Amino acid sequence: MDDDSRYEAVRSRDERFDGVFFTAVLTTGIYCRPSCPATTPKRENVRFHPSAAAAQAAGFRACRRCRPDAVPGSAEWNLRADAVGRAMRLIADGVVDREGVPGLAARLGYSPRQVQRQLTAELGAGPVALARAQRAHTARILLQTTALPITEIAFAAGFASVRQFNDTIRETYARPPRELRAAATPRAGRGVRPAAGADPAGVPLRLAYRGAYDAAQVFDFLARRAVPGIEELRGSPGARTYRRTLALPHGTGVAEVDEAPGGRQARWLPCRLRLTDLRDLTTAVQRMRRLFDLDADPYAVAERLGADPALGPLVAARPGLRSPGAADPAEPAVRAVLGQQVTVAAARTLAGRLVAAYGKPLSAPDGALTHTFPEPGTLAGAPLAELGMPEARRAAIRTVCAALAEGTVDLGPGADREEATRALLALRGVGPWTAGYVRMRALGDPDVFLPGDAGVRHGLRALAGPGPAPDAEAWRPWRSYAVHHLWNATA
Structure with missing residues (x-):
């Protein structure tokens, strides 16, 4: 985009560009998100910045009306x-x-x-x-x-x-x-000072996103895979709350995210974080954003996938479909090995046994949440007899966890995706499906296709009918979202 096209986005208050760039107004000294509802400034008084930090470094302060610091991250x-x-x-x-x-x-x-x-x-x-x-x-x-x-x-x-x-x-x-x-709006509990450190009621947050958001699809996906001890869902469809434990750099935490934000026009999901150390707040927020895929660009995904003759009807039927990531990068790697050649329900049962045997207990149970997911170093030397699996599969879990603990495989937020995939495929017991699934969820890659996945194969056959199979290459760079559309089509 050039500055003229950016200004047109500001004139139309186009929320698609919230977080992509920021508008600084010379006459007021403030910077805003493109969709700010305030009166549009004159073109000659506007400067554009690629980040909030750049606007702040140029001497502008955040708008109190649109809160540009709270926009979704750039896709x-x-x-x-x-x-x-x-x-x-x-x-x-x-x-x-x-x-x-x-x-x-x-x-x-x-x-x-x-x-x-x-x-x-x-x-x-x-x-x-x-x-x-x-x-x-x-x-x-x-x-x-707080x-x-x-x-x-x-x-x-x-x-x-x-x-x-x-x-x-x-x-x-x-x-x-x-x-x-x-200046903040009074909130319940603000008058009570916590005894020490974190607020026992948790830190209430609004996790912003752009465009449509298919919350039902995301919560259904997480519900089918919720591991006892570290995850649970409460409530009924349409009003569910997803809860899970978090292992963080300075301590542990419990996150709660609600399915219903209170209307389709509310561009956020309600979240509450209870942390043993508030220094982990930034990290916890980002991990929940990755899990719920809140920084995605649904407009670009729909534009590419919706234009495909075969996939287009699925895209139209599920606007805002997302590709959930992971709250702990090591967790999907272990769970992917557990899920090899078994059903989703069976993999969930195996993961529950793993958590009960090797997870780190919380200082006190929080509802059905009792542990954090086992650390790779713990599983690397564990016998894993509780799983009742063939020795080859248990050996694969130990191999993957040893590589994660030693740093041979890096699945952190800054990992090189190609290098991580090569390192995974070099491990005994890890094949293309496992490496691809880990890349999709742990590394948040939006362009992963799983041709060997049973659900994907069934979905492709259903789309093709008597004709030739659709060309997945045409779905780049959003093939991860295409995979979720295919899974939903065969669910």
């Missing part, structure tokens, strides 16, 4: 597999807060200077500025949704000092932290 980072895309996924996961720019650069295989240069060239801001903008957003959430002391919020959001926290909040939101908290 570009889901699609791109280059160094910049990997860096953005790592920054979103909190790597810069935990390991600094040298840690980010080491994970990418570049020098800090190279990472700074590449990010600045494409996003108008380096890794420190991008992480700083993310910390400001986390701090605003904690200020407006009763935590401001000093605790500063460090929970990842700031190195209270002074840095105060300066950043003033620059970003044009008001000090106490005023930002006072």
